[in-house]
Amino acid sequence: MYTDKVMDHFMNPRNVGEIENASGVGEVGNATCGDIMRIYLDVEDNIIKDVKFKTFGCGAAIATSSMATELIKGKTIDEALELTNKAVAEALGGLPPQKMHCSNLAADALHKAIADYKAKQEEAK
Amino acid sequence: MRRVYLDHGATTPVHPAVVEAMVDCMQNHFGNPSSVHSFGREGKKLLEEARANVASLIGARPEEIIFTSGGTEADNLTIFGVARALRKKGNHVITSAVEHHAVLDACQALTKEGFELTVLPVDEYGMVRVEDVKAALKPETILVTIMHANNEVGTINPIKEIAQLVKAHGAVMHTDAVQTVGKIPVDVNDLGVDLMSLSSHKIYGPKGVGALYIRKGTKLSPVTHGGGQERKRRPGTENLPGIVGFGKAAEIMARELPEEMGHMGRLRQRLIEGLLTIPDVKLNGHPTERIPINVNVSIRYVEGESLLLMLDMKGIAGSSGSACTSGSLDPSHVLLAMGLSHEVAHGSLRLTLGRDNTEEDIEYVLDVLPQIVERLRAMSPLYANKEG
Numbered sequence: 272m273y274t275d276k277v278m279d280h281f282m283n284p285r286n287v288g289e290i291e292n293a294s295g296v297g298e299v300g301n302a303t304c305g306d307i308m309r310i311y312l313d314v315e316d317n318i319i320k321d322v323k324f325k326t327f328g329c330g331a332a333i334a335t336s337s338m339a340t341e342l343i344k345g346k347t348i349d350e351a352l353e354l355t356n357k358a359v360a361e362a363l364g365g366l367p368p369q370k371m372h373c374s375n376l377a378a379d380a381l382h383k384a385i386a387d388y389k390a391k392q393e394e395a396k
Numbered sequence: 397m398r399r400v401y402l403d404h405g406a407t408t409p410v411h412p413a414v415v416e417a418m419v420d421c422m423q424n425h426f427g428n429p430s431s432v433h434s435f436g437r438e439g440k441k442l443l444e445e446a447r448a449n450v451a452s453l454i455g456a457r458p459e460e461i462i463f464t465s466g467g468t469e470a471d472n473l474t475i476f477g478v479a480r481a482l483r484k485k486g487n488h489v490i491t492s493a494v495e496h497h498a499v500l501d502a503c504q505a506l507t508k509e510g511f512e513l514t515v516l517p518v519d520e521y522g523m524v525r526v527e528d529v530k531a532a533l534k535p536e537t538i539l540v541t542i543m544h545a546n547n548e549v550g551t552i553n554p555i556k557e558i559a560q561l562v563k564a565h566g567a568v569m570h571t572d573a574v575q576t577v578g579k580i581p582v583d584v585n586d587l588g589v590d591l592m593s594l595s596s597h598k599i600y601g602p603k604g605v606g607a608l609y610i611r612k613g614t615k616l617s618p619v620t621h622g623g624g625q626e627r628k629r630r631p632g633t634e635n636l637p638g639i640v641g642f643g644k645a646a647e648i649m650a651r652e653l654p655e656e657m658g659h660m661g662r663l664r665q666r667l668i669e670g671l672l673t674i675p676d677v678k679l680n681g682h683p684t685e686r687i688p689i690n691v692n693v694s695i696r697y698v699e700g701e702s703l704l705l706m707l708d709m710k711g712i713a714g715s716s717g718s719a720c721t722s723g724s725l726d727p728s729h730v731l732l733a734m735g736l737s738h739e740v741a742h743g744s745l746r747l748t749l750g751r752d753n754t755e756e757d758i759e760y761v762l763d764v765l766p767q768i769v770e771r772l773r774a775m776s777p778l779y780a781n782k783e784g
Contacts, residue, residue: 302739
């Protein structure tokens, strides 16, 4: 059902964890649907220096969280904002159709984390 | 790597003696059982021997057994066949919320033909309450279909008491016994049911074969048309090798059931005890009124499919009522009907035992599973919230 890349990211997820005093935190999904993704960003000079995630969900949910964090590490905020769920799925070599809807929320979580970061920046001004 | 198969509720491995009987049938007895020549007569003889074996396993008479393509067809044939045959008598059908989709979906389809459907709730253990059946019966009730044991949580329903009520009321009683035949003693006369669905591949027989027990005198319209086979109730050339395999599996099961029940009951107990030592794990289903092969637990803060995938990487095969294994967004309708929250239901794990499982298998699972749970919980924001 899953590509080797999905299974690799599921079994060996990159960037699992939390960042204390994160620059931005974004969470999407809910337990009722079976998927929750929370992404933590550490941003310096508009560049994502570090990113961590915590995910409750299926294999695809964990793999997409992991891949999304890989794709945006070291990127600027604007570059990270261009990441789409579709791009995350493609980077994993594709996901089963039934998984596209409920599991591939990683880019959404990232966008929320960036929005949180931006809101905090505004507050600080 | 050790491989441990704990998904016997989905299907069982085919017994070597069953394979042997099927191969012999295909190689040496290929005649159509409906043909009059000697080749056909040989096939007919095997067919009737298999029928007798299946009948004997459930205390029925051979002429009360018709072969189908499996439990799903047996369920569908019952629901459409009985409802349509008794339409003039009434239009009300009763079932339960935890039935297999073969029953639930067929009952829902009946409503499009003008039948009225009552879907009974279950208690926290997934058991249908006798008093709920009593309250739901009305003059128009023609058919009550309640499963003997639930396929996901293993809870055994009080079918004998329900059947007594239904029969006294003058309605027809069907039970889907796919999960109990070959797991516990099942006798159609003791239970008092009019129809019973069976499946071959749950008792170490081949897939694609099942049977429907129909008590003599029960009215049933055929759903398919086109031949006189199976007393005109299920036309079409019989799947003879499959039926022969089913018959052999039934013969073996009738002989070995007591020993198997003891063996699996002991393994199940050890598995349940071990699983419940993991924090935030809850047993689903009835603590005592359950089939000996079934263990179903909810493991909080982890999701079922992830659990299954990680178990698979360690060679362990199980199943889950998680939505992500079914392609729908909702987790198991059974667990939800039992009152579990979506969140808890998503983290369910079903491990179903079989005759070849050993104590070493169980100890391996109990060694591996806590590590997987710990790993997934470390990744779960829900668990982080709980700890906080």
